[in-house]
Amino acid sequence: MKYQTKKKAFILLADGTIFYGKAVGNKEGTAFGEVCFNTGMTGYQEIFTDPSYFGQLMVTTNAHIGNYGTNNDEVESDSVKISGLICKNFSYEYSRIDADKSLEEFLEDNKLFAISDVDTRALVCHIREAGAMNAVISTEVDNLSKLKEALKEVPNMEGLELASKVSTTEPYFYGDANATYRIAALDIGIKKNILRNLAKRGAYVKVFPYNTSYQEMEAWNPDGYFISNGPGDPKPLEDAISAAKEIISNNKPLFGICLGHQVIALANGISTYKMHNGHRGINHPVLNLISGKGEITSQNHGFAINKKETEAHPEIEITHEHLNDNTVAGIKMKSKNVFSVQYHPEASPGPHDASYLFDQFFENIASSVDKDALV
Template sequence: MKYQARKKALILLADGTIFYGKSVGDKDGTAFGEVCFNTGMTGYQEIFTDPSYYGQLMVTTNAHIGNYGTNEDEVESESIKIAGLICRNFSYDYSRPAADASLQEFLDKNNLFAISDVDTRALVSYIRDHGAMNAVISTDVENVEGLKKQLAEVPSMEGLELASKVSAKKPYFFGDENATYKIAALDIGIKKNILRNLAKRDAYIKVFPYNASFLDMAAWNPDGYFISNGPGDPEPLTDAIETAKKMIATDKPVFGICLGHQVIALANGISTYKMHNGHRGINHPIINLLTGKGEITSQNHGFAINREETEANPDIEITHVHLNDQTVAGIRMKDKNVFSVQYHPEASPGPHDAEYLFDQFFEMIKSVDTVSVS
């Protein structure tokens, strides 16, 4: 396949700007979504299968993509979630003994359209300056006006509810049923490695769909509640926000990651907003205000919570701040066992600086259990 003539392709941004490249393989294709970029040098397979990226055209800033192949165990969900891939150099060959397929085979299996030979440095620089926006990638390079009309019909990510597109359709279990602790997880786009991190701390997890009622979750009598990451705008998730309010009212520990963090903030009357271009990568610096320590973190979000409203809320304390732009990266409730972060402590691959947050969650559970027993 790598020796066959590849087709000309383009990236058409919503503002009319065009970048050019070539199709991966010799396929024709067209894909729409919000264009965003990830700065990680590894982990492309995990990125492509992360439910938080649903509906997005992914630009990888690393110059070479595909050079270590793919492995069926290195996925964050059962299928690719990005809408399309944009890269500089696509590696058709791979050189890792642990790989079981090439990236091209993985993309073909999941029917994902990708383009390469793009000046990704120029494209990322443009997105940084002008912000995230909808775009289309296509081999239909002679039909720019037609693509513009189709692109105009693609809804904006702002106001878009996407959790229902990636959430489980019915409850399921993860881990050892004989584990010490029971965790009820609200799936609004949960990653497999989050479940692995909970399970390896002696927990049995029951995962509930995005619109599950609190009564259904509470009926399982869990020791704690978890609200997952996920895609889209958090504000349309009215069911999840109401469920979070009821979780908080129980006094049982509640832990939220990324979209879950935003849902917990909304449950406390703190609004969210769409960022200029979001945070996506595995080297984002965070300061833990409680310990004074810095953390290098994996991040993937295009929305954030309002800092002024957070600081003004008498029930909330800011625990973590992003050092690049001072956005809120973590909060906790002052009189409740509730906390959340705007990044991924389960990062794999990626830095493990923040993995202690899972331990903190279970320390909370143990503390509550001890109090209730005594």
């Protein structure tokens, strides 16, 4: 067995609770972040590279992580975005024939510190009761007091603007320049598979930095607008909220996912709040209130929009509801060409129950373009 003698490591939570484990790869290290958990049994590489997880320590509830290795095509951004990994059994060997490398090599390449041999069931139960909080993982077992003080200085996720940490710094293009439609995408933490889904449906996408104005995007003359997923609290994203307001006021086709969904809600005067734990996994049940159909969805968010304010808003209709806790999972505007969801229809490796939402977006764009042609 590789690394029969592993370095001791531990997790120190902000409330003082400690869980013990071992360092993956026998590496020394320390990492800080908000501790959260994901219940998915597959897709760990996509999770680790999802910009929405920036600044978080990821607990994987599946008992085995790394057993199918990694593949260069299965990433959602250009680097690992989580702050650290916490798992039960770490697989140093892999069996998938089309894997490029082991998960250990992947983590080493991305300089990510990870710990295993943790009682993740007990840790997740604690987080579920006490709520998401900051934590530190470390092999510095003799420096507990120092790490406790350092942990106090880590900013809380509530009120934290992180989109600027993961957004592109310069606009770039994705897809075929001769595609049927042009879509302006505001990058507040966009995933690669979102771009793939837009491009394969006939879109040429121009991706703009998180603080781009409506006027700058509109100068490219897009047929529709998209606001992406991303990390952190949506409230500090004043530029994105302002851009959303102008897109809406000009009645342009607009689609938002996750953080983009929250930005659209804020643009309509609906408040957001930090959830006790958030939703992170690939089996979250959602009810489409328009069609009456259920959907199994991939979710990753720690904030949500205020349901009472949404129900009372004269211009907003709730289209989707999370069946575990009845939180708002989707909205649309009654008199504008705007809708959004609080989950991932582009989910990779899946599920794909909600991929129809991209088709709906393109139907909205086509309808808008046809109306403009008649004017």
